[in-house]
Ligand SMILES: Nc1nc2c(c(=O)[nH]1)N[C@H]1C(S)=C(S)[C@@H](COP(=O)(O)OP(=O)(O)OC[C@H]3O[C@@H](n4cnc5c(=O)[nH]c(N)nc54)[C@H](O)[C@@H]3O)O[C@H]1N2
Ligand SMILES: Nc1nc2c(c(=O)[nH]1)N[C@H]1C(S)=C(S)[C@@H](COP(=O)(O)OP(=O)(O)OC[C@H]3O[C@@H](n4cnc5c(=O)[nH]c(N)nc54)[C@H](O)[C@@H]3O)O[C@H]1N2
């Protein structure tokens with residue numbers, strides 16, 4: 045058996061001082077190029093790569109902070125079996141034996157892989173080959189099921205293939221950009237910046253934002269259509285009718301290249317646009333603008349995909365572009381922005397349970413035979429495997445008996461997360477490959493395998509505009525961590541398939557993959573990168589970002605301006621789609637629509653971004669956006685805690701009263717986990733309703749009940765070391781000098797000092813206290829050698845104090861001001877961080893606006909540097925300005 049280490053891959057220079065590596069950002073699907081420079085102390089500084097076509101030198105706050113998230117703190121450095129560190133030979137042998145035994149006894153469909161759009165293409169290729177060609181099942185699905193599946197389904201129905209027609213520069217060339225269900229400002233910030241720059245240069249350009257919620261993105265928009273959740277199909281059906289009525293159909297294009305126009309229009313005419321809840325004038329203004337503007341790009345994201353009508357929403361949008369022929373031409377077309385850095389690569393390489401590699405179809409016998417022969421494999425999966433929600437149901441029902449989770453954290457991110465947690469707990473054999481051992485999912489595994497991360501691994505990723513870029517490791521693998529592709533090859537070899545998995549470098553994997561894509565080309569499919577089938581190691585190392593296809597005759601470019609679709613007929617399909625409301629209907633028991641999504645500075649389940657103090661200060665606690673009318677009805681004041689519940693789960697969240705959400709709707713971010721909070725794992729509340737076509741869960745429209753959480757006490761704590769919060773409610777965040785925690789519970793601790801010593805683990809530190817039992821106030825500061833080590837502030841109401849100021853006092857000589865929780869006159873409190881790059885707080889900005897008379901975002905930049913590096917905070921700076929200046933203007 046060969047379970048040992050393979051010879052590894054990219055040699056890392058012995059001396060890292062001053063070495064700059066050209067790589068790609070670890071986070072979103074914009075796919076920005078990064079220049080990472082190491083120094084001899086192991087620090088890494090990052091800059092945007094000016095030569096990368098996605099970002100041309102820009103980075104957002106998360107990209108800029110990549111260097112702060114790569115410390116080895118908390119890293120998994122050795123394989124673990126049942127929580128005990130072991131060596132690779134034993135771990136690999138155990139995984140291989142258990143998978144083999146399960147397959148032998150219960151058949152190939154009794155095992156499954158659940159993988160991720162954050163795997164590199166080479167990792168993905170090996171996973172897909174192992175499951176579909178050697179194990180012989182298609183039970184491999186990816187977190188992209190929660191993310192891109194509806195777009196994939198919509199593309200395939202309309203175009204015959206999962207092809208993205210356009211490219212990023214289209215949004216700069218467009219005269220109208222419509223953002224549907226996309227908070228581009230926070231989730232694809234560099235694309236947003238490109239859009240904002242284009243609009244500033246060409247003020248005639250219009251931006252429309254379609255989102256039930258007002259977001260940072262809405263601030264750029266000329267028009268914000270706050271439609272009712274889930275009503276996008278009706279909105280775009282209404283648009284199709286207007287396209288027809290205003291004679292904007294491109295009849296040449298439709299006659300030559302499109303099927304299904306009449307049926308789609310008949311269905312659209314039956315649409316009741318009033319379900320959008322929008323005023324007729326707003327709708328007409330939007331329709332007139334769209335119909336009257338030739339160069340229109342429609343960008344869409346999770347407000348479209350994560351819906352039980354996700355695929356229909358996608359096709360409703362595509363219908364409008366097909367009817368007008370506004371597709372695949374400069375400045376026009378639909379653009380589904382991808383979430384994860386390799387969401388697109390995963391779609392290409394066959395990461396989803398219902399496809400083969402290279403855009404070949406699992407249900408097409410000719411495709412299957414070709415792939416089978418190419419792999420020279422013992423078997424080939426001949427039917428689609430289980431999609432994510434069904435897969436975890438099958439795990440829960442005991443039908444899947446061995447599960448391997450790689451590079452994703454389903455106990456946090458899957459809908460009905462507690463059910464998923466129970467399923468994983470009850471599964472006979474669970475393997476998790478991750479960088480960290482303490483994720484909510486890894487904690488439940490029988491075997492945890494240490495994987496290399498962004499700074500250490502090599503391979504390729506594809507971004508939203510079909511651009512393939514190299515991700516390059518620049519630090520050595522820590523401890524015994526191995527690359528994901530390598531771990532899977534180790535296991536595949538141990539299962540008896542040595543020659544098929546005898547890869548020694550990612551370049552070898554990539555060459556095989558590129559060669560295989562030639563099959564796709566021969567079948568007349570779109571995904572063909574066979575032009576790279578012979579790249580040498582050196583060429584692979586210096587591979588420049590390149591848009592596919594990459595063949596002897598064609599590189600990159602747009603699709604579909606000239607027809608030539610990948611359907612059987614060669615024509616595109618317009619689909620007759622009709623509005624279906626979200627599956628969960630608000631009831632008396634659960635009257636609120638529960639919308640979920642992202643914040644600017646955190647990435648998903650925060651396993652990396654929570655390690656950066658800068659990124660943790662923008663929004664340091666999970667929260668619930670509630671409309672003021674609802675807050676009044678529910679008896680909730682700003683900063684109170686609310687209990688949010690339904691049949692699946694319960695969460696306690698801080699209330700943020702805001703009219704960004706409509707009455708009857710609330711919004712919570714998806715990021716908080718069991719490591720960072722007591723009950724911020726909000727996917728426990730999301731019902732696993734799925735789109736019938738794509739299998740994508742409706743993560744944006746569960747229904748919940750809300751009630752005030754009756755806290756007997758609230759607390760705020762800071763500590764130089766990680767504290768162990770003991771309270772029914774807690775949320776933990778990193779600060780520059782330690783950690784901060786929000787706390788609350790029904791019954792206050794009887795002995796504040798004993799409680800505080802326990803959570804801070806400071807049994808002997810000197811303490812200064814101010815306790816007023818009658819008013820329920822407690823303030824305790826712990827000092828060692830005159831230096832502040834920790835402090836706790838508690839009250840019967842939400843604790844009002846200058847949090848950033850108190851957090852910054854840690855490690856400093858104690859001053860009498862500590863217990864007041866407020867800075868003296870000479871030391872202003874910066875407040876919550878707005879600009880993460882220069883660490884500029886909200887209070888600093890508001891004071892400067894007031895005292896220096898600043899009237900523009902650029903002026904704030906000049907005065908405070910805020911917004912002058914990555915620019916991710918510019919939308920918030922603009923909002924602060926508007927809010928600060930409006931009352932004055934109105935008074936004048
Ligand atoms: N900062 C940050 N950026 C990220 C990520 C991250 O974790 N953090 N993750 C990346 C990933 S994997 C993804 S998939 C993308 C997601 O990027 P986005 O899709 O832009 O982000 P979300 O916040 O999930 O959802 C977008 C919006 O959909 C709206 N919405 C809800 N229901 C509806 C509806 O029925 N119709 C319409 N039109 N809109 C609706 C929500 O109010 C929300 O503002 O972000 C990527 N970028
Ligand atoms: N309610 C709600 N739920 C959602 C969403 C939503 O909008 N609302 N969005 C959904 C979407 S679009 C997405 S994409 C998912 C994301 O959800 P997840 O994929 O679960 O989130 P991540 O935190 O990105 O998980 C990645 C895991 O892989 C680990 N990791 C990082 N790099 C590597 C590596 O190179 N190798 C290995 N083996 N491990 C690595 C990280 O430590 C982390 O544990 O969440 C989905 N869930």
Ligand code: SF4
Pocket residue numbers: 069070071072073074075076099102103104105106107108231232233234235
């Ligand atoms: S926009 Fe930000 S998170 Fe996305 S790839 Fe670029 S730098 Fe990374």
Ligand SMILES: [Mo]
Pocket residue numbers: 190191192383384
């Ligand atoms: Mo995603």
